Amino acid sequence: MESILVRNLSIVITQDGRRRILKDADIYVEDGIILEVGTVKRSADIVLDGRGKAALPGLINTHTHIPMNLFRGVADDMKLFEWLNEKIWPMERKLTPDHVEKGSLLGMLEALRTGTTTIFDMYFFEERIAEAAERIGIRALLSSSIIDGETPETKNWREALNVAENFVKKWKGKSKRIIPSFGPHAPYTVGPEAMEATAEAASRYNVPVHIHLSEDSREVEQIKHTYGVGPIEYAEIHRVLDLKTIAAHVVWPSDEEIEILRRKKVLVSHNPVSNMKTAAGVAPIPKMLSHGVLIGLGTDGAASNNILDMPETMKLTALIHKAVNRDPTLIKAQDVIDMATINPAKAMNLEIGSIEVGKRADIVIIDLKKPWWRPIHSPISHLVYSFRSTDVTHVIVDGRLVIEEGHLKTMDENEIMENAEKAAMDLLERAGVRSFLSE
Ligand SMILES: [Zn+2]
Incomplete structure (x- = not known):
């Protein structure tokens, strides 16, 4: 080289x-x-x-769904349920590996040009995302999604776990830049049996786990109602926090759950822009920091941000906690830079940051x-x-x-953008969703 x-x-x-x-x-x-x-x-x-x-x-974006760049701007300013039912799910149901590849390259191009050298991604057809990352030259920790139900890629969680396992087997140690991992989606989409089977597989291969935890207060109510514990406690009971774990969002942790996150050395991926846009709330980052929880920053996917811009996320992280707590001394600039660089590197044991x-x-x-x-x-x-x-x-x-x-330098930028535009148009047509592009 x-x-x-x-x-x-x-x-x-x-x-x-x-x-x-x-x-x-x-x-x-x-x-x-x-x-x-x-x-x-x-x-x-x-x-x-x-x-x-x-x-x-290089900045580390610890939570994204990179192919969702195809969905940028299709569905904004909507209530969560309408957003999912009318726009996101109809499009996701029609996703093909080809859409995923084209959307991923667009997202990776955006990440690289805005100073991100590593993404932590969770999605479907992760194999195509790994190939895209290899070609374009980004570093990527890629989590193959496990959901208790149908996805664009698989029919049920056993099939999804099988796909994830094959993905991990194939990519572990294959490339210096690709870290394969498991992505049990969230407590409300992954039942106890699937959660434990995923944790067991991740520990067998000694790879990380990436999960959404405690994003929305309704999720907390639902998990408490079903299982009698909070989402983070649920994850701990089913052993997904025993590994190198990335927990995305963590907006509504209880005090006991903050202690679990510290004890288990979980990397909390703070996604302030997404949390504001979906009106999930504001994560108690100052409190988690003061309790010694490790924090990283993420943008989330382009459907809920709508830009994979880490410098923007850094600034908003520094500002939002000052504003909501009415304390300008909270979340100092150095804390934010640590969150965007060295913290996630340490948590995932990567030689970067x-x-x-x-x-x-x-x-x-x-x-x-x-x-x-x-x-x-x-x-x-x-x-x-x-x-x-x-x-x-x-x-x-x-x-x-x-x-x-x-x-x-590594690929043709215009081609990436044109191909993504074509793939987005094709996807919208198949899903029966309309946008400015279809007029
Ligand atoms: Zn997410």
Whole structure:
């Protein structure tokens, strides 16, 4: 693989143990690994000019449904049940692997261009998503969905678990960038037997589990009514928290459940934009943080966000908890950057999340020659409150230059967008859903 040298970076936000910020530093990358940070004497196959630029660890989007980019803007400002019944489910029922691939490439292109180098995804036809990730060059922790019922891919949970198991078997250790895993959808869609069988399979293969937990207050009521415990307790009882677990949303945990999340070292994926848009509520992140729960950030799918923009999610994370608690000292800028980089890397035991010698090289370079970056009194504050995703100029994933001067190097961007548009049109036609495109 080509070596890369980024020379004379004005700022390097390392996210190392001491959260050091370096001035006028170089970064040298070879064979996918960061070999030097500081003053580099050697040259490289690719030399980038870092003057007027900052480098930061690639952002990690810990919760998304990447193919749902095809649904962007089809159904907004609706009540949950109408949204699902009239729009999302009719479209999902008609999904083919081809739609999934085209939608995934669009979502991954969007992620990479906005500074995300790793996505944690949960969906159907995950095999096609893995292939798309391999081609485009993103890092991806991919969870094959398990649902107690029919999906576009399978008829029941046993079949879904079988598909997931084959997916994990095939991809485990196959690629440096793909981490296969199991995705038991949520307590209200996965019964006790399916939950335990999934936990057992994940522990047998020693891979992560990705689940939606306590997203909506009605979910909490329903699970309590059916099982006599809260959704997080339910997940614990059926052993899905014994593994490396990603719990998406966690808006309505009880105090006891917060303690479970801490004890089980669960990574909570906070999705503030999605939670606001679906009116799920505001997750008690300050409280969870003060209890030592590990927090990451996610965008959720494009049907409930509608953009996979991590810089936007970072800013909203810092703001929303200050506003609802009327306390400007809550959720500091550094906390937010940790959530977007090092926290999920640590939780999932991935060698990424910081710019340090020996780590895998996932690096984002941004242009500081923008009025909203000046004066640079605090790079950390600016990264949360002023950074715009369009400031991203270069993205390196696993030592490979994937975005150069703001555009994708590995595939044809226009083709990805055109193909996604065609796939979306085809899907809407099959599902009998209308949009601006069908007029
Ligand atoms: Zn979700």
